[in-house]
Amino acid sequence: MKKDNGGFLSRLIALSAASSFVFGAGAAAAADLSAGEIVSKAHLNYYYAGDDGRAEIVMRLINEKGREQLRELTMLKKDIKDGGAQKYFVFFHKPDDVRGMTFMVWKNVEADDDRWLYVPAIHLIKRVAASDKRSSFVGSDFTYEDVSGRPVADDKHELVKEEKLNKADCYVVKSTPKDRDTEYAYRIAWIDRDRFLPLKEEYYDARGELIRTFEAAELKTIQGILTVTRRVMKNVKTGHRTEVTFGKVEYDLGIPEDVFTERYMERPPRKWFEK
């Protein structure tokens, strides 16, 4: 989910104008934009669409034998600052043992995120540590950082090449974490050159072996905002994969900021969380 304070539509128009202008002059475009700028733009489009947003998310966790686990959740997000602070609110519908559980994140850029978890069985709201960014989000192949975004400045970016991926012109960018705080050594991202969205990512370990892949499997334009509505993360080593579908995506709903407070963790407003 992503956002744009200046109006996404205007930027989209500007972007498409720019891309048609440089069409056929890929090398020139690459020279114009640094790898960091490319990643920043994609990051903004992917994580900061609209001023706020809502989606009904279905996650299918599939192991190498084809056995499936299901997670259904409603996610709200609100951007406090474009490319900066955000607030997330997640309400779990399924499976039954986590139904009614809510999870709230205040994403901070300079400091660690603030996170809260509400446990309905004992009506308890507790703080959750934010240091474990690389931990699995609800048992899936996505990490917390995959869900709310890894800060662009945490990595060193270099443009490797440009190539077509499924007919889309892409920048291929290698991003290497500055601190060794990740389970991977570097990742290669295919970023759509016209629309600035990551279409594919490959994660490699220190020996250069592929360990994990991300794929933007379906894109839809919603309220003028190009949105990745199906995302697949696969653990190449184990064969386990997670397919995430974003349904009923809506942007710019005017979600009040006070929804993202402890008050509503126990009693999530029906208006936002009823399916």
Add this chain to the structure above:
Amino acid sequence: MRFHATVAMCFLVGAACRAADFNAHGFYQANYSLRLPDGDSSCRPGQTEACRREFVRADERIQLEFTPFASSDRTDSFAKTDFYHDSVTDAFKGDVREAYLDYFSGNYDLRIGRQIITWGVGDLLFINDVYPKDWVAFLTGAPMQYLKIGSDALKLNLYSGERTLEFVVVPFFEEDRVPGGQRLIYYDPLPGIRNRSTRRPSAKMENTELALRISQRLGNFDASLFLYRGFHKTPGMEISPDGSSLTFFYPRLNVYGFSAQGPWQRGILSVEGGCLLSVEDRDGRNPGTQNSQIRFLLGYQEELKKDFTAGFQYYVEAMLDYGSYGAVLPAGFPAQDKLRHLVTLRLTRLINYQTTKLSTMSFYSPSDNDYYFNPEISHKFNDDLTATAGLNVLGGSKPHTFFGQFDKNDNIYLNIRRNW
């Protein structure tokens, strides 16, 4: 036979609820716990059952959770009821875990009815959580949520800017369920007195419990202040002048406390403290009433590596009137120390895409020299079927300390839950 008929009925009710869109959910659960053999088979009077190798828990239950009335933006309702067969006593029972109505408004929420309230930041250590608990269920391997019992209460939450005020009124007293029957072996200082009774606070207006919590953010921390006026949830005792009978009663209690929880270093730091005053016995002259105490806890939890979390706590309680405690303690009663220290360590490891959970919770008291150790493994076969197995191991060097008295209750438990 009766049990099976009831189970069938519950399924039918469940199916009907779902059909009628009551938003019904629930589970079937089988929970067994077997006492582990102990070399010493001597039984205390009245506890003949408890010293055999036997099941300390055997129940099969259906939980039904539903929304009895249509919800709106302003109102909601919720009910959670268990129907179960207790195979140890061969009794069929129902248990209304929660049943309440909600009203929401701009700056306040109101909840009326039976509700579970959890306050404070301790992990299984309670200072400001003045709400009833079922320690028997907990010590015999029931899932954690069964430690908490609902309170029949009115709860008003007021929201004013950054500050939240929670006001709880509990007109009907509900005590902790503590080892006291024949199921668990515990320390009984007066085994000779068999004539026993219990006096619970009656449903009089003046016995209404009142609790207040004020919360707000202090920097990165969530901080709270607590006030409580009510009763101890575990009993004190009174011996009749002729020494022939024993009455358990629940002394009046006031609690003044605080808590704070927030990020520190790479984890979460928790601090909580409280002053627990036995107000009818302010100078601690009555040996049958719990001495007033100050309690304090400091906890830190961190994910050491991916899906492996460690949580450490230090807890201390100090008697405020230790001088008079010592002076009035009847001869032959074991004296407690003025200070009781406790350290806990919880380790949790998730594997197989979080479908398998390995955990241990350990308590050790250097002052009482006693311990409680609870390793557990839990596995989700699929989204609806979970099996859990674990051990409760308790003991200590003295037979009367907090954990030491439960020495002969070590048990191994199994729990299977299927959602429907």
